[in-house]
Amino acid sequence: MDYIDPHIHMVSRTTDDYETLAKMGCVALSEPAFWAGFDRGSVDGFRDYFRQLTEVEPRRAAAYGIQHYTWLCINAKEAENIPLSREVIAMIPEFLDRPNVLGIGEIGLNKNTRNESIVFLEHLQLAAAHDQLVLIHTPHLEDKYQGTRMILDMLADFREIEPHRVLVDHVEEHTIRHVLEAGYWAGMTLYPITKCTPARAADLIERFGPERICVNSAGDWGPSRPTAVPDFILEMRRRGHEEALIRQIVFENPQAFFRQSINFKLTGSAGREVQTSR
Numbered sequence: 001m002d003y004i005d006p007h008i009h010m011v012s013r014t015t016d017d018y019e020t021l022a023k024m025g026c027v028a029l030s031e032p033a034f035w036a037g038f039d040r041g042s043v044d045g046f047r048d049y050f051r052q053l054t055e056v057e058p059r060r061a062a063a064y065g066i067q068h069y070t071w072l073c074i075n076a077k078e079a080e081n082i083p084l085s086r087e088v089i090a091m092i093p094e095f096l097d098r099p100n101v102l103g104i105g106e107i108g109l110n111k112n113t114r115n116e117s118i119v120f121l122e123h124l125q126l127a128a129a130h131d132q133l134v135l136i137h138t139p140h141l142e143d144k145y146q147g148t149r150m151i152l153d154m155l156a157d158f159r160e161i162e163p164h165r166v167l168v169d170h171v172e173e174h175t176i177r178h179v180l181e182a183g184y185w186a187g188m189t190l191y192p193i194t195k196c197t198p199a200r201a202a203d204l205i206e207r208f209g210p211e212r213i214c215v216n217s218a219g220d221w222g223p224s225r226p227t228a229v230p231d232f233i234l235e236m237r238r239r240g241h242e243e244a245l246i247r248q249i250v251f252e253n254p255q256a257f258f259r260q261s262i263n264f265k266l267t268g269s270a271g272r273e274v275q276t277s278r
């Protein structure tokens, strides 16, 4: 089945992974900017990273027929350094007209600190000023519920960005309802250790339905499975769900969210399929 992985960090993956994703049906993916495993030292470190996201990865992906899209920001883990964060936010517009940029992300909170909140809000202002979509990271484990509430409160107070232009990622059982009821898109991350398993994601679809929900692998440099979306497809089939429902979650939903950016255009056989099925 053709699918889109809306959240995967390909700079951390090998070319073999691109080949595997292509063989499994991945036609497009999007790569949010994130933490490299160490704090970058300067705005030029981010400028180089954004060149990798907008120049190098699209070429690597295209070699396997996959369309590569990206999101730009300074990650919440580096937001404690407010002067550096502001330099990065001021530099991002250099890249916003690159053809694979969908918006600002993954912004959000990590330890739910005041500095993280300040930098989160300044990213929202950047997105609003440039009419960009927003992709949001919610914190892990014990910080998730409080962090998600803080993020939803800040978004509710920030009226310049409409809810349907925001995807709140890494939702779990105790946060998904709040995200959907406020009108945002919700992302479920299928991770082997800290986040949702394919079975838990399938349970959530059975409880909440498929509207405005996407699933992703968030594959990165840590323990993760870049093929987690196909694992979810298998789990849904095993439970007897219709192909049309599965396709809505893994293909049509991310496409509908991304298509709000003028930069998102599916080409090739997947694109033609979309044209005729509209």
Ligand SMILES: [Zn+2]
Pocket: 007, 009, 032, 034, 106, 218
């Ligand atoms: Zn991520």
